[in-house]
Amino acid sequence: MARRPGQPKPEAKVIQQVLRPRLRELGFEEMDWVPEAKVEFFPGRTGDIDLLVRIGDRPLIVVEAEPTARKFDHGFKQARAYAIFLDDPARPVPYVMVAAGKKLGLFKAEPPPHGGAGILYVSTEKLLTKEEILDAVGEVDEALPAEIITLETFITIFGKVFREIQTSKRPRFDEEQAVVALADLLVAQVRGEAVEEVYRSHRLARRIQTRIEELLGNYHLPRYQGRPLGYAFRHFVSRTFTGGPYRRYLTPAEVISFLVRLAAPQPGDFVIDPVCGSGGFLGRIALRWVAQGVTPDQINANLVGCDIDPLAVQATKAFLELLLPGEQRGLKIYHKNSLSTRKDFEWEGGLTGLLEPESFDLVIGNPPAGNPLADIGRQGRTPAGSLPQEYRDLQSFFQNLPDTYAFAQRQRRHEVAHLERFLTLAKPGGKVAIILPEGVFANTQMRPIREYLVAEATVELVVSLPRGIFSFTPSKMCAVLLRKEKPPTGHQVLLAEVSDRRALGAQLEIIAQAYRERSH
Numbered sequence: 099m100a101r102r103p104g105q106p107k108p109e110a111k112v113i114q115q116v117l118r119p120r121l122r123e124l125g126f127e128e129m130d131w132v133p134e135a136k137v138e139f140f141p142g143r144t145g146d147i148d149l150l151v152r153i154g155d156r157p158l159i160v161v162e163a164e165p166t167a168r169k170f171d172h173g174f175k176q177a178r179a180y181a182i183f184l185d186d187p188a189r190p191v192p193y194v195m196v197a198a199g200k201k202l203g204l205f206k207a208e209p210p211p212h213g214g215a216g217i218l219y220v221s222t223e224k225l226l227t228k229e230e231i232l233d234a235v236g237e238v239d240e241a242l243p244a245e246i247i248t249l250e251t252f253i254t255i256f257g258k259v260f261r262e263i264q265t266s267k268r269p270r271f272d273e274e275q276a277v278v279a280l281a282d283l284l285v286a287q288v289r290g291e292a293v294e295e296v297y298r299s300h301r302l303a304r305r306i307q308t309r310i311e312e313l314l315g316n317y318h319l320p321r322y323q324g325r326p327l328g329y330a331f332r333h334f335v336s337r338t339f340t341g342g343p344y345r346r347y348l349t350p351a352e353v354i355s356f357l358v359r360l361a362a363p364q365p366g367d368f369v370i371d372p373v374c375g376s377g378g379f380l381g382r383i384a385l386r387w388v389a390q391g392v393t394p395d396q397i398n399a400n401l402v403g404c405d406i407d408p409l410a411v412q413a414t415k416a417f418l419e420l421l422l423p424g425e426q427r428g429l430k431i432y433h434k435n436s437l438s439t440r441k442d443f444e445w446e447g448g449l450t451g452l453l454e455p456e457s458f459d460l461v462i463g464n465p466p467a468g469n470p471l472a473d474i475g476r477q478g479r480t481p482a483g484s485l486p487q488e489y490r491d492l493q494s495f496f497q498n499l500p501d502t503y504a505f506a507q508r509q510r511r512h513e514v515a516h517l518e519r520f521l522t523l524a525k526p527g528g529k530v531a532i533i534l535p536e537g538v539f540a541n542t543q544m545r546p547i548r549e550y551l552v553a554e555a556t557v558e559l560v561v562s563l564p565r566g567i568f569s570f571t572p573s574k575m576c577a578v579l580l581r582k583e584k585p586p587t588g589h590q591v592l593l594a595e596v597s598d599r600r601a602l603g604a605q606l607e608i609i610a611q612a613y614r615e616r617s618h
Contacts, residue, residue, distance in 0.1 A: 109163035113148060117163055117197045125228035126151055131161070137180050147180050151195075157184060158231060159193040159204075170198035174205070178219050181207070183254060190250065192238040193231060194219050207238055217250050252322070252330035253337070255313055256280060260338070262309045269301055274409045277335060281416035283310065284331065287319040289425055325385070328421025332376050335413045349378050349464045349533065350567055352603040353577060357462060358382045360559065360579055360613055361531040365392045367400060367459035370523060372436035373516065374403030377414035379462050380431075381421050388422065398428035402452060404436040406488050435492055437519050438500075453523065461523045464533040465516035467573070470496050505547045513538060514547060521555065524582040530555075536562060536574040556581040559592045559613055561606070564599035592616060 107113075113133075121131065135150035149161035162177035164170065173196040181191035194205045204226060205219035226234070263276040271279065279300045286293050297307050319327065336348040363369050363383050371379045380403050387397055405411050411433045419426045430452070439453050470493055499507055499515070502522070506515035513534050520530045538544050539560060551557055559579040568575050592613060596605040 108165040109148065112163045112165060112197050112199065116200060116202070117149060117161060117195075120197075120202060120225070121149075121151070121161075124225060130228075135184075137184050145176075145180060147184070150184075153232070156235075157191045158235065159195050160184065160191050161195045161197070164196070164198040167199040167201040170196055170201050170203070173198050174203070174219075178205075181219070182217065182250060190217050192235050193222075193226075195225075206234075207241075209241060249326055249330045249333070252317075252327060253334045255317075256284075256331060256334040257338075259283070259310055259313050260334070262306055262313070263300075263302065266303060266306055268303075271300075273338065277338065277409065278412050281331070281412055283314075284319065284327070285416055285419045287314070288323050288327070288420055290320060323420060323423065325421065328381065328417050331420050332378070332381070332413070332417045335376055335417075347568060348376070350602065351378070352606055353464075353533070353563065353567070354378045354382050356561075356606040356610060357531045357533075357577055357579065358386060359610055361460055361462060361529050363387075363460045363462075365390055365396065368402075368457065369400060369460045369462065370402040370404070370458045371463040372404050372461065372519060372523065373463045373465045374405050374414050374431065375407075375410050375464070377403065377417040377431075379464075380414065381417060383462075384418065384422055394422055394424045394426060395428070397422065398426060398430065401430065402458075403431040404434040404453075406433070406435045406492055408433050408488065435488075435495060437503075437515055438495060455522045456525050456528075458523050458528060459525060460529045460531065461520040462529075462531040463516075463520070465520075466512040467535050467575075468513075469511055471510060505550070508546075509543070514544075517547070521582060526582055528582050530578075530580050530582065532578050533563075533568075533575055534578055536576045539576065551580070552585070554584060556583055556585040556589060557591045559594070559609075561609055562593075562595040564596050564602065567599050567602065 130151055130153060132150045132152065133148070135147040137145045137147060147160055148163045150157055151159035151161060160177045160181040162173045162180070164173040174194070177194040177196055181194050184191055190207055192207050196203050196205075202225065204222045204224075206222050208218045208220045260276050260280050263279050264271050264273070279296070279302070282296045282300070283293055286296050302310075333348075358379065363386070365387055369380075369383060371377075374380055380401055384397050384401060403411075403414055405414070411431055415426075415429055415431050418429055418431070432452075434453075436453065439455075470489075496506075496510055496515070499510075501507070503515055503518050505518055517532060517534065517538070520532055524530050539548060557578065557580045559577075561577040563575045563577060565574050594609045594612070596602055596609070598605065
């Protein structure tokens with residue numbers, strides 16, 4: 099129910115009776131805080147911070163209040179967003195405080211682990227006094243590496259450009275069209291090409307062009323080509339486009355890094371991600387090869403990506419263009435249902451010779467899970483007629499699975515079909531690195547495929563991952579590494595588990611070390 103003019107906010111009582119007294123106890127005076135401070139998220143979209151604590155011109159704490167303890171998490175997310183977008187994202191607010199009912203929490207800005215994007219706010223475990231916060235601010239600022247600050251800066255700027263494009267009336271841009279226009283603009287600028295052709299091809303009005311130039315004009319983008327620009331774009335796309343029929347979700351950076359390190363693709367290997375999404379695995383492999391002296395031309399020749407989602411294909415191409423040095427005009431990233439070796443639909447590109455069986459040294463990826471036919475004829479589901487054409491084509495493909503999918507014929511599930519396809523694409527002796535639901539190794543109905551794997555492939559490693567790190571499913575997932583060759587006599591699979599999602603990177607590093615010691 100909307101609040102009537104003059105009616106107090108639901109959290110007003112918490113602000114008056116909990117927040118203000120506690121801030122005074124911590125040493126802050128009323129002159130230190132600003133009520134209802136304005137934040138601009140994107141052009142035309144603003145918010146009000148309940149209380150902003152600042153000393154001079156330096157914001158110290160974004161304070162968000164909620165009427166009940168049940169809304170604490172909501173208040174934290176809101177406070178973090180305010181802290182990132184307030185003023186200059188190159189200098190994020192070092193602390194956020196949340197008061198929900200009588201529950202209070204203070205959080206400090208920290209860099210994400212393993213080079214990910216997005217500043218974290220981590221609980222301080224106790225409330226800090228004004229003196230303690232002032233003493234620690236310099237350390238907080240110093241702890242945020244320049245690259246992380248740059249990532250967050252560009253994520254914010256991309257969001258503003260994206261929203262500006264969406265203000266177009268003629269033509270109107272839906273979200274996917276707007277992100278394609280953004281990608282085209284960024285790639286043109288990194289290449290040093292005139293952006294006027296991009297403006298013209300997308301028919302962007304002069305007022306929008308002017309606003310975009312204001313937003314991007316302070317940055318010479320070719321200077322930032324590499325991790326800052328590439329990963330900022332990938333994380334922006336991943337934050338903006340989640341869910342949907344294509345099951346768009348981000349694979350955690352820690353999991354990507356773990357699987358790539360253990361699969362260890364070498365320069366000269368032919369590698370494919372058949373469900374490349376926004377390009378996380380391909381980007382990590384490309385950076386590994388760049389560090390080993392591989393040229394862009396060699397990377398273009400040896401990396402292949404496919405996805406049935408047209409936006410994912412555009413996002414991956416732009417991500418790699420922004421991530422890798424020089425111009426990437428020969429990228430092998432295709433709009434394709436990689437489960438099929440032939441051209442089934444008109445929208446598919448030509449892939450003659452690229453998806454042949456036993457072609458790749460490494461097949462790696464995080465395929466969708468579940469039953470793609472579940473949307474058909476079930477109450478409360480998305481009507482089949484309103485689904486994207488590619489998804490309807492995929493459902494048609496699963497209804498008429500080729501005989502080569504012996505296990506998926508019975509299961510009719512994404513993960514089973516893709517596991518079979520990954521194995522088919524790998525060369526004899528080649529590697530497969532894949533994310534699968536844990537049920538593949540536990541459910542009774544999956545027993546035939548387990549028996550096949552144990553007999554026909556060398557399963558080297560199965561790592562149970564903590565529930566909840568993949569938003570698309572409540573199920574437990576696991577990371578699997580195997581080799582396409584019969585197991586040697588007495589072979590034993592290394593089984594491991596990550597028990598704490600908050601320690602994902604650290605526990606995966608311990609497992610990786612154990613795997614390396616065992617392998618040598």
